[in-house]
Amino acid sequence: MNQESYIEKAEENILHTYNRFHLVLDHGEGVYLYDTDGKEYLDFAAGIAVQALGYHNKEYNEALKAQVDKLLHTSNLYYNVPIVHAAERLKAASGMDRVFFTNSGTEAIEGAIKTAKKYAFTRDGHAGHEIIAMNHSFHGRSLGALSVTGNKHYQEPFEPLMPGVKFAEFNNLDSVKALINEKTCAIIFETVQGEGGIYPATVEFIEGLRKLCDENDILLILDEIQCGMGRTGEMFAWQHYGVKPDVMTSAKALGCGVPVGAFLMTEKVAEKSLKPGDHGTTYGGNPLVGAAADKVLEIMERDDIPGHVREIAPYLEQKLDELVEKYDFITARRGMGLIQGLVSEKSVGQIAAKAIEEGLLVITAGSDVLRFVPPLIIEKKHVDEMIQKLEHVLQSI
Numbered sequence: 470m471n472q473e474s475y476i477e478k479a480e481e482n483i484l485h486t487y488n489r490f491h492l493v494l495d496h497g498e499g500v501y502l503y504d505t506d507g508k509e510y511l512d513f514a515a516g517i518a519v520q521a522l523g524y525h526n527k528e529y530n531e532a533l534k535a536q537v538d539k540l541l542h543t544s545n546l547y548y549n550v551p552i553v554h555a556a557e558r559l560k561a562a563s564g565m566d567r568v569f570f571t572n573s574g575t576e577a578i579e580g581a582i583k584t585a586k587k588y589a590f591t592r593d594g595h596a597g598h599e600i601i602a603m604n605h606s607f608h609g610r611s612l613g614a615l616s617v618t619g620n621k622h623y624q625e626p627f628e629p630l631m632p633g634v635k636f637a638e639f640n641n642l643d644s645v646k647a648l649i650n651e652k653t654c655a656i657i658f659e660t661v662q663g664e665g666g667i668y669p670a671t672v673e674f675i676e677g678l679r680k681l682c683d684e685n686d687i688l689l690i691l692d693e694i695q696c697g698m699g700r701t702g703e704m705f706a707w708q709h710y711g712v713k714p715d716v717m718t719s720a721k722a723l724g725c726g727v728p729v730g731a732f733l734m735t736e737k738v739a740e741k742s743l744k745p746g747d748h749g750t751t752y753g754g755n756p757l758v759g760a761a762a763d764k765v766l767e768i769m770e771r772d773d774i775p776g777h778v779r780e781i782a783p784y785l786e787q788k789l790d791e792l793v794e795k796y797d798f799i800t801a802r803r804g805m806g807l808i809q810g811l812v813s814e815k816s817v818g819q820i821a822a823k824a825i826e827e828g829l830l831v832i833t834a835g836s837d838v839l840r841f842v843p844p845l846i847i848e849k850k851h852v853d854e855m856i857q858k859l860e861h862v863l864q865s866i
């Protein structure tokens with residue numbers, strides 16, 4: 470079948486919740502993807518910041534294949550070996566104390582919210598607590614996660630959502646302060662806002678909120694689902710700030726292609742929050758995803774992937790800054806490490822679509838940001854190739 474017929478069939482049978490790019494991907498190698506016609510694409514999207522190790526990583530694939538032949542699933546009524554290793558590595562990488570594995574990012578957020586609610590319930594002896602989230606945030610599509618996602622367009626059709634959520638301005642400490650009261654149980658935000666337009670948190674904001682949380686026994690929840698796992702040049706973006714969250718979430722690159730997420734917490738939070746019966750999952754942390762996460766974490770640590778990001782990212786930043794200089798309609802660059810955004814006055818949707826014709830995959834964030842979240846293994850030559858392809862597009866629109 471050719472691409473057109475695959476797309477036709479997809480549109481006949483799959484619920485239309487995405488306006489997809491006109492592209493059927495078939496296989497990948499390193500930082501390149503290939504469509505069903507064999508055309509090559511340089512990938513600066515990485516399946517939305519998932520494929521941190523690129524494609525066809527032999528060591529990773531072998532680990533998964535071996536696990537497939539051994540044991541895929543057990544349920545959480547029993548222990549399994551791969552997830553024990555993965556948990557140990559994730560704890561070491563994050564400095565957190567306890568982990569719960571989920572199947573996705575949105576479920577990790579659900580778990581983090583339940584953790585905060587249960588923590589405050591234990592603290593106060595009653596329920597009815599509030600959470601402060603940020604405007605332009607993105608935490609996922611399930612109803613709890615949607616409730617803390619500061620985007621009216623995503624929320625409105627599904628209201629009423631979870632009550633007790635208030636929205637503050639990201640990077641505006643006073644706006645958060647103004648919302649805190651005795652019911653507040655948690656403040657949740659992305660260390661680097663992703664979908665909302667690639668906004669890194671400022672040092673003052675994170676430090677200020679850590680202090681506020683400490684003073685009021687409120688939990689600081691950091692969503693590292695997109696910006697975590699080495700992407701900013703540290704395993705987790707918050708590690709740049711010298712401030713530790715009480716609860717954090719991970720997903721996307723944690724499995725590098727298999728669906729796995731996690732929420733983690735400190736021992737203090739674990740002691741006062743979720744207990745047997747409070748939370749569960751059938752699939753979460755099964756042997757297959759355990760083997761994947763264990764291998765991803767092993768490779769990231771052994772090959773110092775965050776170190777590689779620290780080396781390569783300044784080059785990408787420099788090249789993107791040159792585009793800001795050169796093109797009137799490219800007005801700014803924002804980002805941290807290998808999560809970067811270019812603000813454009815011309816349609817970013819159109820730029821991303823045209824880039825596909827040039828053999829380049831980039832995606833958008835917010836309404837006017839071109840988002841660059843490549844595999845973390847890119848080299849300078851890939852940055853050069855990307856810029857060359859992108860400039861072709863920028864010159865043609």
Ligand SMILES: *Cc1c(COP(=O)(O)O)cnc(C)c1O
Nearest residue numbers: 573574575607608609663694695
């Ligand atoms: C992608 C994302 C989520 C949701 O993860 P899913 O795996 O799509 O459910 C949550 N938070 C952030 C910051 C994300 O980027």
